[in-house]
Amino acid sequence: MKILYICTHNRCRSILSEAITNHLAPDLIVAKSAGSQPAGAVHPLSLHYLDEAGIATDSLHSQSWDELEDFAPDLVITVCDSAANEACPVWFGNAVQVHWGLSDPSKVQGSDEETEHAFRECINTIRQRVKTLIPLAEQQLRGQPLRDALNERGISKL
Structure with missing residues (x-):
């Protein structure tokens, strides 16, 4: 199965989702991420907490969904509300599209502990959701x- 995670800036939630999916199901799922307005x-x-969790980060980068035109995903998952409301490119073809609303841990205003908690909570949420995709x-x-x-x-209502 091929999954494309979409988030407007492709710098946090979609990146976390890509890395976690490839970590949990390397022989079953190929995950990539992109954005409509990538941060670059x-x-x-995101890299720090993935590294801390023992999840590879070396291939991660912020990119436009235009760069993945040949990827042909089976499933497109938007992870931020603004991306869910954007018109997806025609080249997504017959891909199934679902939305996972995830809070953005990179936007937490507060202490280091609050930021750490937000990242760990987001990572745990993504882990649980990916585990529901593995049997499919x-x-x-x-x-x-x-x-x-x-x-x-x-799953499409998460």
Whole structure:
């Protein structure tokens, strides 16, 4: 299964989702991330907390969804509300599209402890959601069967 995570700036939540997915299901899922208005750099705390969790970060970079035109995802997951409201490129084709509203830990205003908590909570939420996708990847579902399976499990409503 191929998954494309979309977030407007592709610097935090979509990056975390890409890295965690590739870490948890390297033989089942190929995950990439992109944005409509990429920041051009991954948020340093995203890299820090992924490194701390033992998740590889060496291939992560902020990029435009235009750079992934040949990727042909089976599933497109928007992770921020602004990306969910954007018109997705036509080249997503028949990809199933769902939305995972994730709070942006990089925007937490507060102490270091509050920021740390926000990043760890976001990472844990992504882990749990990815774990619900793994059985669907094992079944090699695509198109309408994938959409039906996501709806049956409430995954598209997360």
